[in-house]
Amino acid sequence: MFSYIIKRLIWTIPTLFGVTLMVFSMVHLSPGDPAVAILGDKANAQSVKELRAQMGLDKPLYTQYYIYMSNIAKGDFGRSATSYEPVLEEFMDRFPATLELASLAMIFATIIGVLAGIISAIKRYSIFDYTSMFVALAGVSMPVFWLGLVLIYFFSVKLGILPVSGRLGYEFDIEHITGFYLIDSLLVKDYEAFWDTLKHLVLPAVALGTIPMAIIARMTRSSMIEVMKEEYIKTARAKGCSRFQVVVIHALRNALMPVVTIIGLMFGSLFAGSILTETTFSWPGIGKWLVNAVYQRDFPVIQSATLIIATVFIAINLIVDLLYAVINPKIRLS
Amino acid sequence: MRKLLIMTLLFVTTLMYAAPKYGGTLVFGRSADSISLDPSHATDGESFYGSTQVYDTLVQFKLGTTEIEPALATSWDISEDGLTYIFHLRKDVYFHSTKFFKKKVQFTANDVLFSLNRQFKEDHPFFKVGGSYKYWGFMDMSKIVKSIEKTDLYTVKITLNKKEAPFLANMAMDFASILSKDYAFSLLKDGKENRLSRYPVGTGPFVFQKWVKDDKIIYFANKDYWNGKPYLKKLILKVIPNASVRAAELKVGSIHVMDFPNPEEIAKLDADKNIKLIKQEGLNVGYLAMNIHKVPAFKDVRVRRAINYAINKEAIVDAIYAGFGKVTDSPLPPTMWGYNKNIKHYEYNPEKAKKLLAEAGYSDLKFDLWAMPVVRPYMPNARKVAEAMQADLAKVGVTTKIVSYDWGTYLDKGRKLEHDAVLLGWTGDNGDPDNFLSVLLSEHAATIPVSNRAAWKNREFSDLVAKAKTTTDIAERTRLYEEAQVIFADQAPWVTIANSIVVEAVRSNVMNFKLSPMGKRVFEKVWFDK
Numbered sequence: 001m002f003s004y005i006i007k008r009l010i011w012t013i014p015t016l017f018g019v020t021l022m023v024f025s026m027v028h029l030s031p032g033d034p035a036v037a038i039l040g041d042k043a044n045a046q047s048v049k050e051l052r053a054q055m056g057l058d059k060p061l062y063t064q065y066y067i068y069m070s071n072i073a074k075g076d077f078g079r080s081a082t083s084y085e086p087v088l089e090e091f092m093d094r095f096p097a098t099l100e101l102a103s104l105a106m107i108f109a110t111i112i113g114v115l116a117g118i119i120s121a122i123k124r125y126s127i128f129d130y131t132s133m134f135v136a137l138a139g140v141s142m143p144v145f146w147l148g149l150v151l152i153y154f155f156s157v158k159l160g161i162l163p164v165s166g167r168l169g170y171e172f173d174i175e176h177i178t179g180f181y182l183i184d185s186l187l188v189k190d191y192e193a194f195w196d197t198l199k200h201l202v203l204p205a206v207a208l209g210t211i212p213m214a215i216i217a218r219m220t221r222s223s224m225i226e227v228m229k230e231e232y233i234k235t236a237r238a239k240g241c242s243r244f245q246v247v248v249i250h251a252l253r254n255a256l257m258p259v260v261t262i263i264g265l266m267f268g269s270l271f272a273g274s275i276l277t278e279t280t281f282s283w284p285g286i287g288k289w290l291v292n293a294v295y296q297r298d299f300p301v302i303q304s305a306t307l308i309i310a311t312v313f314i315a316i317n318l319i320v321d322l323l324y325a326v327i328n329p330k331i332r333l334s
Numbered sequence: 335m336r337k338l339l340i341m342t343l344l345f346v347t348t349l350m351y352a353a354p355k356y357g358g359t360l361v362f363g364r365s366a367d368s369i370s371l372d373p374s375h376a377t378d379g380e381s382f383y384g385s386t387q388v389y390d391t392l393v394q395f396k397l398g399t400t401e402i403e404p405a406l407a408t409s410w411d412i413s414e415d416g417l418t419y420i421f422h423l424r425k426d427v428y429f430h431s432t433k434f435f436k437k438k439v440q441f442t443a444n445d446v447l448f449s450l451n452r453q454f455k456e457d458h459p460f461f462k463v464g465g466s467y468k469y470w471g472f473m474d475m476s477k478i479v480k481s482i483e484k485t486d487l488y489t490v491k492i493t494l495n496k497k498e499a500p501f502l503a504n505m506a507m508d509f510a511s512i513l514s515k516d517y518a519f520s521l522l523k524d525g526k527e528n529r530l531s532r533y534p535v536g537t538g539p540f541v542f543q544k545w546v547k548d549d550k551i552i553y554f555a556n557k558d559y560w561n562g563k564p565y566l567k568k569l570i571l572k573v574i575p576n577a578s579v580r581a582a583e584l585k586v587g588s589i590h591v592m593d594f595p596n597p598e599e600i601a602k603l604d605a606d607k608n609i610k611l612i613k614q615e616g617l618n619v620g621y622l623a624m625n626i627h628k629v630p631a632f633k634d635v636r637v638r639r640a641i642n643y644a645i646n647k648e649a650i651v652d653a654i655y656a657g658f659g660k661v662t663d664s665p666l667p668p669t670m671w672g673y674n675k676n677i678k679h680y681e682y683n684p685e686k687a688k689k690l691l692a693e694a695g696y697s698d699l700k701f702d703l704w705a706m707p708v709v710r711p712y713m714p715n716a717r718k719v720a721e722a723m724q725a726d727l728a729k730v731g732v733t734t735k736i737v738s739y740d741w742g743t744y745l746d747k748g749r750k751l752e753h754d755a756v757l758l759g760w761t762g763d764n765g766d767p768d769n770f771l772s773v774l775l776s777e778h779a780a781t782i783p784v785s786n787r788a789a790w791k792n793r794e795f796s797d798l799v800a801k802a803k804t805t806t807d808i809a810e811r812t813r814l815y816e817e818a819q820v821i822f823a824d825q826a827p828w829v830t831i832a833n834s835i836v837v838e839a840v841r842s843n844v845m846n847f848k849l850s851p852m853g854k855r856v857f858e859k860v861w862f863d864k
Contacts, residue, residue: 037742047471084465093547284548
């Protein structure tokens with residue numbers, strides 16, 4: 001197990017190296033002068049020249065790549081070309097917001113998705129099955145920004161029971177400890193702020209979690225149906241296990257294998273931030289930050305943030321693989 | 335008697351109504367976050383929204399106008415030759431004392447020298463801090479300024495290389511904001527000089543408290559503000575990227591002022607009794623520049639006039655600006671002094687256009703029409719504007735192909751004059767006509783990399799603009815600019831399209847919120863009724 005983890009970790013190095021090379025060539029091969037893109041319509045000769053020098057664009061490409069890589073090796077991810085703040089700091093300012101939302105969305109998606117999938121599988125062709133699978137299909141096909149606006153209109157403007165957008169009401173001001181408002185508010189024992197944070201999380205988590213929920217529900221259902229046909233289920237029934245024991249202990253554990261993979265992959269992609277959900281709900285996460293960086297040709301941000309996200313993604317994949325062994329003892333990692 | 339009583343009552347209620355009240359937290363919902371709170375590094379409006387609350391300048395624009403009034407300088411003298419400016423500074427002004435900089439420091443000439451010289455002198459310890467000083471470059475300040483010195487603790491002398499009438503207006507721009515030298519050097523001593531752009535300390539109406547990136551900036555009123563304590567107790571700038579969501583927040587009352595409503599949603603907001611609209615003509619212009627350098631046909635003034643006659647500007651503004659624009663003939667916005675409304679107007683006249691094209695021998699003219707990929711204040715949807723122009727031009731036998739690139743490429747290629755005809759615009763920086771006419775249309779701006787996108791070189795026009803720049807008498811300058819606009823309209827290097835009208839939606843109890851033509855958002859005199 002330990003040597004397996006080490007092996008996997010060593011393998012991430014060429015992957016990450018490939019990521020840097022790819023991102024670097026992509027941003028540099030795209031047409032247009034990034035200095036002009038950043039300066040906008042006011043740019044003149046002097047301001048362009050100064051910014052190009054500051055960004056190191058006046059040096060040959062291979063020198064730029066060498067400087068970039070040697071800085072990364074030293075743990076220096078560079079400074080944003082627009083704000084001039086260190087990229088890592090800018091990333092950490094926003095990442096907790098994305099992580100908090102992604103986690104809540106995945107918890108919502110997993111609980112509802114797995115439950116709906118199980119019930120649909122064991123009560124196949126029932127009203128519940130049809131309804132939940134219809135909802136799941138609708139969930140997959142619904143554009144997030146539209147769903148978000150509908151939720152806001154109904155729950156916030158019409159009913160007035162949930163806040164429109166943002167992470168916390170303006171009357172609250174909680175100290176930055178971990179950056180996760182749910183945790184920070186509990187740490188300082190500000191239960192009102194905790195409750196307000198939770199209320200702010202409901203709509204964006206539902207909007208962001210709907211597609212994963214739908215996928216998980218359909219996945220769980222079909223996987224459960226497959227497993228329920230297996231011989232060992234018959235055996236379990238024959239030896240007199242209760243229906244609950246059969247479903248939860250014998251079937252679910254096996255049926256969850258592909259579901260875990262999907263959950264891992266989706267969680268990884270939610271980490272990169274969901275630009276649409278974050279924009280709709282004024283969520284100060286990394287999705288919008290990254291997209292802005294692409295628009296503005298903020299090379300250091302694009303390059304380093306992609307690298308950080310790739311690392312997180314690889315780490316999650318590794319964790320998912322390790323989880324396999326926990327769920328299914330048949331798989332032993334050697 | 336009864337009448338008298340009613341009159342008195344009315345009078346008293348009006349008085350009560352008009353008297354500003356102190357207190358309250360105002361939340362301003364805006365579309366994006368600030369990038370930097372150092373106004374000398376920033377170039378975007380959102381960054382200036384954030385820094386302008388904290389900082390003052392030597393002189394400032396009178397609220398809602400482009401007129402200059404005293405700020406940190408109480409008065410100034412300009413020498414006969416127009417080369418020396420002496421600023422007399424306000425005494426007993428203190429920089430904010432905050433959690434991260436507790437010292438209470440008095441404002442002096444040293445701070446002015448620090449704030450300007452850091453952008454000017456290459457050997458200044460802050461010259462390389464925080465990246466390049468973009469606006470200093472945009473305004474060509476290094477060429478204009480010769481030296482910045484103090485004659486005593488409250489007097490600053492700035493000497494110029496050449497006569498430059500717009501210089502005073504430049505000093506009212508955000509990039510010329512006054513920062514605290516003591517604070518900056520205390521950061522430098524700790525090796526934290528880059529924090530200057532994130533933790534601002536100024537002399538302005540609001541004291542910076544906290545910035546949560548992409549979320550909010552929180553300020554408190556500066557009780558000791560030299561221009562009177564602000565009425566609001568607390569100010570929050572909140573980022574809400576989606577305009578419909580901003581409108582929803584305004585409706586439920588969780589924000590009080592909303593930036594940039596969707597044009598389609600304005601009528602609905604207006605109908606809400608808790609919401610009112612504030613309008614201001616923007617200091618900008620949207621135009622189509624015909625590249626005389628590249629397209630031979632555009633060298634012929636008859637072709638340029640024909641294009642002007644062929645395009646139905648009224649229809650474009652009605653349909654695409656949705657009522658938030660005004661058709662214009664001048665490159666100067668009407669809110670700017672020096673604007674000349676008595677210049678040649680090209681009415682929509684396809685017949686005349688066809689005739690002119692035939693005369694010039696270009697009955698089957700073809701060119702590429704460049705459309706911007708982004709929304710700008712001066713053009714809400716360049717693609718649609720281009721499509722409307724394409725249809726209009728087709729009617730007079732001109733074939734156009736619409737071309738677009740991403741914004742950076744678009745600007746870059748445009749600067750190199752690779753376009754045939756390009757849609758673009760300009761937002762004024764300093765409320766001076768020179769900032770439009772010289773930057774966008776003069777001869778010297780027509781060499782690559784250009785800002786004169788038509789590459790239009792008219793000696794007479796350029797001479798008038800250059801002369802106006804070295805004249806300090808406003809009446810004389812006005813006359814010169816008016817004359818220059820007549821030449822512009824006659825020679826038609828652009829199809830001028832429109833000036834935009836900026837609309838903000840605010841809660842009905844928000845009083846005295848005024849928009850500035852320069853696009854600033856100022857809250858120092860805003861108060862809550864009820």
